[in-house]
Amino acid sequence: MLLAVLSGYLLAIVAPALHRVTGRYIGWTLAILPASLTAYFASLVPAVQANGSLLFEFTWMPGLGINLNFLADGLSLTFALLISGIGTFILIYAGSYLAGHKYLARFFVIMLSFMASMLGLVLSDNLVSIFVFWELTSITSYMLIGFNHEDLTARKFALQGLFVTVAGGLALMAGLILLGAMSGSYSLSEILSTDLALHENAFYTGTVICILAGCFTKSAQVPFHFWLPNAMAAPTPVSAFLHSATMVKAGIYLMARLNSAMGEGELWSNALMLFGAATMFTGAYLAFSSTGIKKVLAYSTIMALGTLTMLIGVGTELAMTAFICFLVAHSLYKGALFMIAGALDHETGTKDITLMGGLRKTMPVTATIACLAALSLAGLPPLFGFIAKELLFESLLDAPLWSTGLIMAAVGASILIVGVAGLVAVKPFFGKTGNTPKTPHEAPFGMLIGPGVLSLMALMFGLAPFLPEGALLQTAVASVLGSSVETDLALWHGVNLPLMLSAGSLIVGLSLLAGWSRFQPSLYAINTFASRFGPEVGYFKFMEGITTVAAWQTRILQNGVLGLYLLLLVAVTFGLTGYTLLTHHGINLTIDLTDSHFYEWGIALLLLAAAVFASATHSRLGSVASMGVLGFAVALTFILFSAPDLGITQLLVETLTVILLVLVLFKLPEFVNLSSPFERYRDLAVAVFAGGVMTLLILASLDVQYFESISSYYVENSGPLGHGRNIVNVILVDFRALDTLGEIFVLSLAALGVLSMIKLKAEDQHKS
Amino acid sequence: MKSNTLILRTAALFIMPLQLMFSVFLLFRGHDEPGGGFIGGLVAASAFVVYAFAFGSEPTRRILRVAPSDLLAAGLLLALVATIPAFFTGQPLLTAFWWELPLPDGGYLKLSTPLIFDIGVYAAVLGTIMTFVINLMESDE
Numbered sequence: 001m002l003l004a005v006l007s008g009y010l011l012a013i014v015a016p017a018l019h020r021v022t023g024r025y026i027g028w029t030l031a032i033l034p035a036s037l038t039a040y041f042a043s044l045v046p047a048v049q050a051n052g053s054l055l056f057e058f059t060w061m062p063g064l065g066i067n068l069n070f071l072a073d074g075l076s077l078t079f080a081l082l083i084s085g086i087g088t089f090i091l092i093y094a095g096s097y098l099a100g101h102k103y104l105a106r107f108f109v110i111m112l113s114f115m116a117s118m119l120g121l122v123l124s125d126n127l128v129s130i131f132v133f134w135e136l137t138s139i140t141s142y143m144l145i146g147f148n149h150e151d152l153t154a155r156k157f158a159l160q161g162l163f164v165t166v167a168g169g170l171a172l173m174a175g176l177i178l179l180g181a182m183s184g185s186y187s188l189s190e191i192l193s194t195d196l197a198l199h200e201n202a203f204y205t206g207t208v209i210c211i212l213a214g215c216f217t218k219s220a221q222v223p224f225h226f227w228l229p230n231a232m233a234a235p236t237p238v239s240a241f242l243h244s245a246t247m248v249k250a251g252i253y254l255m256a257r258l259n260s261a262m263g264e265g266e267l268w269s270n271a272l273m274l275f276g277a278a279t280m281f282t283g284a285y286l287a288f289s290s291t292g293i294k295k296v297l298a299y300s301t302i303m304a305l306g307t308l309t310m311l312i313g314v315g316t317e318l319a320m321t322a323f324i325c326f327l328v329a330h331s332l333y334k335g336a337l338f339m340i341a342g343a344l345d346h347e348t349g350t351k352d353i354t355l356m357g358g359l360r361k362t363m364p365v366t367a368t369i370a371c372l373a374a375l376s377l378a379g380l381p382p383l384f385g386f387i388a389k390e391l392l393f394e395s396l397l398d399a400p401l402w403s404t405g406l407i408m409a410a411v412g413a414s415i416l417i418v419g420v421a422g423l424v425a426v427k428p429f430f431g432k433t434g435n436t437p438k439t440p441h442e443a444p445f446g447m448l449i450g451p452g453v454l455s456l457m458a459l460m461f462g463l464a465p466f467l468p469e470g471a472l473l474q475t476a477v478a479s480v481l482g483s484s485v486e487t488d489l490a491l492w493h494g495v496n497l498p499l500m501l502s503a504g505s506l507i508v509g510l511s512l513l514a515g516w517s518r519f520q521p522s523l524y525a526i527n528t529f530a531s532r533f534g535p536e537v538g539y540f541k542f543m544e545g546i547t548t549v550a551a552w553q554t555r556i557l558q559n560g561v562l563g564l565y566l567l568l569l570v571a572v573t574f575g576l577t578g579y580t581l582l583t584h585h586g587i588n589l590t591i592d593l594t595d596s597h598f599y600e601w602g603i604a605l606l607l608l609a610a611a612v613f614a615s616a617t618h619s620r621l622g623s624v625a626s627m628g629v630l631g632f633a634v635a636l637t638f639i640l641f642s643a644p645d646l647g648i649t650q651l652l653v654e655t656l657t658v659i660l661l662v663l664v665l666f667k668l669p670e671f672v673n674l675s676s677p678f679e680r681y682r683d684l685a686v687a688v689f690a691g692g693v694m695t696l697l698i699l700a701s702l703d704v705q706y707f708e709s710i711s712s713y714y715v716e717n718s719g720p721l722g723h724g725r726n727i728v729n730v731i732l733v734d735f736r737a738l739d740t741l742g743e744i745f746v747l748s749l750a751a752l753g754v755l756s757m758i759k760l761k762a763e764d765q766h767k768s
Numbered sequence: 769m770k771s772n773t774l775i776l777r778t779a780a781l782f783i784m785p786l787q788l789m790f791s792v793f794l795l796f797r798g799h800d801e802p803g804g805g806f807i808g809g810l811v812a813a814s815a816f817v818v819y820a821f822a823f824g825s826e827p828t829r830r831i832l833r834v835a836p837s838d839l840l841a842a843g844l845l846l847a848l849v850a851t852i853p854a855f856f857t858g859q860p861l862l863t864a865f866w867w868e869l870p871l872p873d874g875g876y877l878k879l880s881t882p883l884i885f886d887i888g889v890y891a892a893v894l895g896t897i898m899t900f901v902i903n904l905m906e907s908d909e
Contacts, residue, residue, distance in 0.1 A: 027797050062860065644802040652810035656897060659817055663904045723866055723878060724799035732804065733882040733889070740885070741847055744892040748840050751899040755837065758903045 001056035001070045004040055005123060007033060008116025012109045019105040027095015027446060030108055034087035034115065041080045044072050049475050055125060055189055069125035071189050074475030078324065079122040079253055081472070082331045086245050087115045092338050094237035096446030097346060107147060111241070114140035118246050122253055127176045127186045130254070134218070136170065137247050138165040144242060145234040157230035160539065164217050164227045168563045172214025172254075178207040183261070191261050192482065199265030208267050211258065219251030219305045222279045226536035228302055229286075232294040236342030241295060245335040249327070252308045256323065257313055260482035272313025273402060277409040279306025283418035288512070289523035290394045292351045293424065297334065298378070300420050303413055304330045307392065310406065314399045317477075321487045322391035324476045325412045328468065329388040330368030333376035336451035337424055340370045343447045344428060349437035354426050354517070357434035363442050365452075367429040372455035374425030376462075378418045378509070379502065381491055384461035386502075389414060391489075393498035409507050418509025419516060426513070465489035563675065567683065570690050576695040585700050591722045600640070618671055628658040645728040780822035787815035797892050801877075805886035809893025815870025816894075817901055825905040828898075836902055846888030850881040 013035050015026075022029045048054055053073035060068045074082075094111065098104050117136035139162070146158030180186040182201045183194075215221075220228040231243050242248070255272065262268050283303030290296045304326070311323040343366055345351050348359070360367035372383070379389030396407045427471045428434075461468050469489045478484045493499070512519070531537070558565065569674055581587070607630060614626040631654030638647035675683075714727050714735065722730035732740050788892040791811035798804030820828040848870070854863035 645804065645807065648802060648807050649810065652807065652814065656810065656814065656817065659821075660900060660904065663901065690837055693851075722799075722864075722882075723880070726798060726802060726804070729798045729804040729886075730882075732806070733798075733886050734864050737850075737882065737885055740889060741851075741862075743846060744844060744889055747892055747896045748844055749898040751837065751840055754900055754901055758907045762907060 001072070001548065002058050002068065004037055004118060005070065005120045008112045012112035012116070015108045016105040019108065020591070024099060025095070026104065026108065027092045029757060030095075030112065031088045031091040033112070034084040034091065037084040037119070038081060038088060041072075041077055041084060044077060045472055046376070046473075048072055048074060048077055049472075051480065052475075053189070067126070068129060069187065069189075070123045072123060074472060074477070074479035075256060075324075076122045077254070078328065078472055078476045078477075079249070080119055082328070083115060083118050083122065085154050086241065086331060086335045086450075086454070089335070089339075090237050091243040092446050093240070093342070093450045096234075096444050097342055098235060098239055103147070103248050107144075110140050110143045110147075110390070111238075112260040114144065114242065114247070121250055122730060127180050127187045130188075131169070131173055131176055134214075134250060134254075135166070135248060138162060138218075140171060141165070141242050141247055144238040145231050147235055148233075151233070154233040155263045156173070157227070157233045161227040161231050163543070164224055164539070167222070168214040168217025171210045171217075171524050175210030175212075175214060178210065179262075181257075182207065185431075188257065192257075196261065197264070198262055199268075204262075204265055205267060208262065208271070209264065211254070211262075212268075212271055215251035215255050216275060217251075219248050219253075219255075219309065219310060220279075220302050221275045221306060222282050223535040225279060225282065225302050226534065226539065229295050229298040232298050236294070236338060236345065239298070240335050240338035240342065240602065243298065244338055245331040248301065248305060249308075249331075252305060252312070252327070252554060254352070255309065255312050256480050259315065259480060263312075263315055269313045269315055270401070272309050273399075273406065274313075274589045276306045276308070276310025276313055277406055279303070280413045282306070284413035284420070286527065287420045288416045288423075288516075289527055291353050291520065291524075293344060293353050293428075294338070294351055296353070296420060296423055297338055297341055300417065303417065304334065307410070307413070311392070311395065314395060314406070316395060316398060316400065317481060317485055318391065318395040318398055320477050320480050320487075321473075321485070322388065322395045323480065324473050324475075325384070325391055325489065328461070328473070329376060329383075329385045329458065332454045332461075333373045333383075333385055336369065336373040336454040336458075337377065339447065339451040339454075340366060340373065341424070343443035343451075346447070347438065347440045347443055353423055355434045355436055357426035357431045358429070358439055359433075360429040361433075363429070365448055366443050367425075369448065369451045369455050370425045370429060372459060373451065374421040376455070376458040377424070378421035378506070379414060380506070382459065382462045384458045387462060387465055387489055387491060389502060390493065390498045393501050394496075397497060406760035407501075409500055411624065414502070415505045415509045415512065418506055419513040422510070423516065427516075462491065465491065502553050506743040515652075547758060563679075563683070566716060567686060571686050574690040574693045575696065578689075581693065581700060585704075587696055587700075589699070591699070603636055603640070604635050620665055620668065620671065624658060624661045624665060627661075628654055631657065643728075682684060777822045780818050784815045784819045787818070788812055791815065791890075795886060796883075798886060799882070805889030806893055807891040809829075810897070812890070812894045813897035813901075816898055820901060820905060824904050828902060832898060836895050836898035838895075839891055840874055840899060843888045843890065843892030846891060847885050850885035850888065853881055 011030065015030065018029060019026045044054065053071060056070040056072070058068040058070075091111070094107065095104075098107060101107070114137060117133045117140060121130055121133035122138060140156050142162040145161055146155050148154045179191070179198075182198055182203050183191045185191060185194050198207075228243060230247065230693045232239055234243070259268075283299050283301070283306055287296050287299035287303060290299060308323060308326060308330075311319045311326065324603060341351075343363075344356065344359070347363065348356060350356070376383040376385030379385045393407065393411060397403060397409050399406055463715070466489065469487055473489070474485065474487050477487055557568070558644050610626045610629040610633065614623045616629065617623050617626070631650060635647045635650035635654065638644075638650055716729060718724060718727045718730045718735075722734045724730040724734075791808045794803040794811055795805060795808030796803075798808070802876060816828060816832065819831065829835075834842075851861045853865050854861050857863075864880055864882050866880045869879065871877055
């Protein structure tokens with residue numbers, strides 16, 4: 001299971017090399033991985049159906065009890081199958097859509113990393129690893145939205161998406177930590193299996209607000225919805241995968257997952273119902289009033305996300321069944337429709353629906369697939385979308401709270417969505433031929449196989465709903481509810497209120513569609529006016545504010561004079577430390593000088609003399625030389641106190657430091673007096689103060705001993721466990737090898753820093 | 769930084785190889801006596817610095833054969849490689865593995881992953897310092 005999740009990253013590492021080898025067929029080649037992952041997850045289904053859930057454990061840090069656990073139950077397997085299944089087709093599609101693009105290999109690297117992060121998110125059992133994968137999806141989404149990085153709007157909106165989701169992520173981290181603290185465990189399977197009555201806990205309100213902030217930003221709920229339509233600046237395969245079928249559903253996943261633990265409180269369910277319904281209606285309305293085909297689809301995604309959120313809030317058995325069905329139906333038709341939109345854009349050269357028409361003559365296969373997918377979007381029989389919509393209406397009619405308001409919002413949204421479905425399927429393909437920039441012809445096979453298969457699945461699931469129901473969906477509903485359930489999915493439930501509502505909304509929707517070209521311009525004008533007061537404006541003003549404050553603060557604190565930086569740094573650090581020392585520990589000046597030797601005094605005096613000379617002299621060479629003397633005196637101290645390794649290292653480092661200083665010495669300008677006497681005395685005072693605080697700190701640390709000294713452990717175990725007699729070296733490369741690994745990475749960073757500074761300066765000199 | 773003194777050049781030709789051998793000696797004895805990767809690397813770097821002061825930066829690059837930053841990267845890679853054997857046996861990373869090969873005179877040759885790690889540290893330290901010195905020397909040309 002660990003390999004299944006990490007395989008995306010591993011394939012991403014070799015993807016550029018594969019691209020060089022396979023050329024045009026890279027999409028098909030890479031799609032083998034998600035296809036095999038789909039098969040693997042499908043193979044887990046029977047076991048999950050029998051046991052309810054499967055837990056895969058991998059020890060990671062046994063000392064801290066942190067394990068990398070994966071939980072496969074109905075909900076996570078449904079998501080995993082959607083991610084890997086749709087991912088297969090997206091990779092094939094992208095290979096065709098972006099064929100010949102300069103950065104295609106880079107695209108696949110990021111895309112595969114995204115897929116692996118998403119899989120990790122839905123399969124993780126541990127709250128911390130869920131958060132890590134959550135942020136990874138945000139970062140890969142940023143890189144994918146900004147893929148056409150030479151385009152300013154792409155960069156701007158990629159940054160917007162990143163900020164909104166990462167700000168939410170920060171809140172989510174706080175919320176998850178609170179959840180872990182409230183329930184006493186960071187393991188999802190433990191939190192979900194024990195009945196904790198979290199809603200009575202004092203931290204409940206804060207946790208709900210934080211977690212919902214994270215989920216609402218990720219899943220584009222009102223008022224955080226503005227980044228999603230702007231994310232359409234990404235290439236279409238990205239929009240089809242991330243911003244409709246998978247990434248934006250991450251928030252939905254987390255809310256559904258935590259619902260059984262947190263759902264008993266009213267704040268959680270009411271907030272979900274309210275925001276979900278508002279988002280649902282807003283999304284449908286905005287979709288109906290747009291003309292760009294990708295924008296229309298983006299807004300309808302917002303509508304779907306709102307619907308899903310609302311259903312989680314309602315929380316009844318029927319609502320959860322509706323949730324799962326709507327989730328699957330939406331992923332199928334939305335992925336298909338986005339891919340069709342991309343095909344249309346690729347073939348006609350425009351994204352504007354008003355310019356397209358009558359394309360069914362030149363693109364018959366595309367038209368058929370689009371019509372199938374649009375029927376599912378509108379929720380018409382015999383497609384799976386119809387079953388989902390019927391269940392939606394039924395569950396809302398049965399809702400324990402606000403049933404009337406919710407059903408009105410849902411019916412309103414579905415009326416508008418029928419119109420939207422017509423916009424996407426009827427307008428471009430039927431009617432009189434529009435004038436498009438490029439002469440259209442049928443889309444290539446690679447671009448059609450994805451939407452084709454997805455739409456056929458929507459049809460098949462609709463005609464035979466017992467197939468997905470028996471296979472996985474019933475288990476998924478059970479895992480969301482936390483108890484087993486019997487679902488009853490069918491196309492025909494008899495003539496009841498939901499059916500009549502559907503019929504009614506269909507009629508009204510069709511009439512709205514007929515008058516669309518008259519309504520749309522005025523609707524668009526209203527939207528543009530209203531958006532001047534909307535949340536997106538708030539975002540831009542907030543970003544401007546941050547930049548202004550940062551510039552002001554930098555002008556004051558970092559005015560370019562190195563001496564000021566040093567002064568501030570030293571004064572603040574030692575001031576705070578000294579204050580704490582004084583107030584918490586007190587100063588104890590009893591020093592025992594009876595067993596000191598004359599040579600120790602000699603070395604101390606040498607140190608003092610060298611330090612004074614180094615700071616007071618006017619000769620650069622002299623100050624470098626006396627710093628060398630300082631270093632050697634310290635080395636002598638080490639050797640006197642029998643630390644030979646330290647002494648040798650200090651000697652060598654001191655020699656090399658002097659050599660390095662000499663190399664640059666002669667390039668420095670003439671010695672100049674840059675500071676006034678007042679400044680020099682001020683600096684002297686701060687320096688003596690810092691030295692004094694440090695001395696007192698060290699003296700204080702000599703009398704404090706909270707724990708037993710660890711050196712006895714090393715003395716005893718260095719031989720038997722470390723196979724060595726030089727304890728210092730054994731500690732460096734064996735007991736504390738991880739620290740040493742970090743240190744040599746720091747060394748390499750320093751070297752790279754120096755290298756780039758020297759090379760940059762050389763470039764500047766060559767240019768001037 | 770070219771130096772025209774004959775004495776330094778002749779001395780460098782003698783001192784450098786001896787110092788390099790000494791640095792390897794310090795590296796390998798580190799586990800039981802004072803020494804180890806850091807100290808060995810520093811001594812080796814000093815050897816090359818002596819050569820650089822005597823002959824200049826271009827001959828030093830030639831005698832080093834690989835670019836100093838590559839040496840640095842190789843050191844980091846070696847240090848990471850030392851963590852891998854533990855991964856295959858399911859133990860936490862950086863668990864040390866020891867192999868004792870019997871020698872003809874009855875003693876043992878102890879090879880281990882900490883030794884590989886130490887060699888990595890040696891190369892990293894040598895690479896860092898040579899990067900500093902060679903590039904600083906070349907920066908005014």
